[in-house]
Amino acid sequence: MNVTYISLDGHIEVEKYRYVYFVLMFTVYILIMSSSAMVVYLIMIHKNLHEPMYIFIAALLINSMLFSTTVYPKLLIDVLSEKQIITFPVCLLQSFLFYSLSGSEFLLLAAMAYDRYVSICKPLQYPTIMRKTKVSIFLFLAWLVPACHIFVAIIIFTHLKLCNFSLRGIYCNNSINRLFCVFSRAVMIYGIVVLFNMSLLPLFFILFTYTMILLVAYRSCGEVRKKAAQTCLPHLFVIINYSSLVTSDVIVVRLESDISKTVRFLMTMQVIICSPLFNPIIYGLKMKEIYKHLRRLCYHARGS
Template structure:
């Protein structure tokens, strides 16, 4: 009977003194989760109700913030349950589902950021063709692709992992990330190779595309001083989000491969930063740096006060 339970459930070993600080962990993370939901959906609400913000740039921002809400909802409820539970366990199927949503939504963020970079590139470098290129149909296709393509890419290793035999039932982290492959009895070269393909296509290429487009924008703004202010107002928030998300993603990839036991506390801190900073900073950055959103946000708060 114990063997059946072990085969079915995976234990999280990344929590630090959870029995001692369970209620403190719960209160902090529950507060953060509520702040993430409220702040992101507030910006989305502002974009939806104001027709002046029904432009591709703001639509993509709303999609990115919705993605943050979905990402947090895939992570936080399970974390909160674990903080109050005697054992921090998860079924293997649920672990694969969390792994799938975690990485598909992360990849969606990179796709959305690349789409936003392309939108800014067309707007600043080819303003006369902007309305022709960024039509509603184009915007919808880009949005749908940003969610469907990563989901299709990540679903392949998830389905392959579902049929693999597992011999290890202990994860060093607090959620199901790329360390799930360490549970398998035999490491698959095909999964490793496909993971590399997904990384290149869903992360590396979008980042290179973003850097290319913003380099072109910098060249144009350097030549034309009148465009410089517009570029700074609209591109700076996207760059800040890209830098923060890329750094956190790098932390996630590195921590998944660290084997040192004395880094358990550091591993927990960095894992929490991955799931806290990006979803919480996005609405702050866009709420403060995007003038169109900032003005409506101030009016909303004035009405509430």
């Protein structure tokens, strides 16, 4: 059975800095996994955090952990290897997980925005609107819908012929389009549809809900404004950060021949480091209830 290998040519001077890369990437991966797991653990064990807002935060952090695991273990193997290669089926799998989980991040952020909208704009109706069943449906759809969208694209890719076996990246992303012999207009159009459904549409929805929240907060008393600021600002920061990183990923793929290899490498690393690493820090330090339990946990750990 013939196995098709794709070389990952986005690395910079791996032979010279392989152990530096390994230590840095391994440290970042451990920080992402441990900090996210700690916040998820706190949400799980404390009953006062079993509210939709915190459940969505836990789901977002689990999604970040899955996303990081899609990229980092293979990266760590690559920097220690003589050749940075990946089989074509594994490359498709990594691309599927990368974009499926990226889409899930946007949908989870949209669900969180809706939760904050109901909490601040319709506080009396909140318990009846945000029932456990609805939260479960939102979580299920947040992971299912992007997976279905991306799976269709992957099925199309499996039927296309390869003419190029070198990928200008350090993992398999949208650059795999450049590996095929024939540029498929249908794939390009479908990619635009997926981009719109999985990122732009949720982003428009988020902007709409936060506009409504700002209007209600502006017209309300100081207590409502304080609540809006405490719960919405961390979400807004995460949304702005993640949107800029997704834009960066699109720019890297579209302009890969026009930007230097070093700039491309740094932009790519930014995509896989910033959001997964900052999310648990933002929610752990900026969400009052989570920070309270985190501080207590650290105090007990220090005391023992």
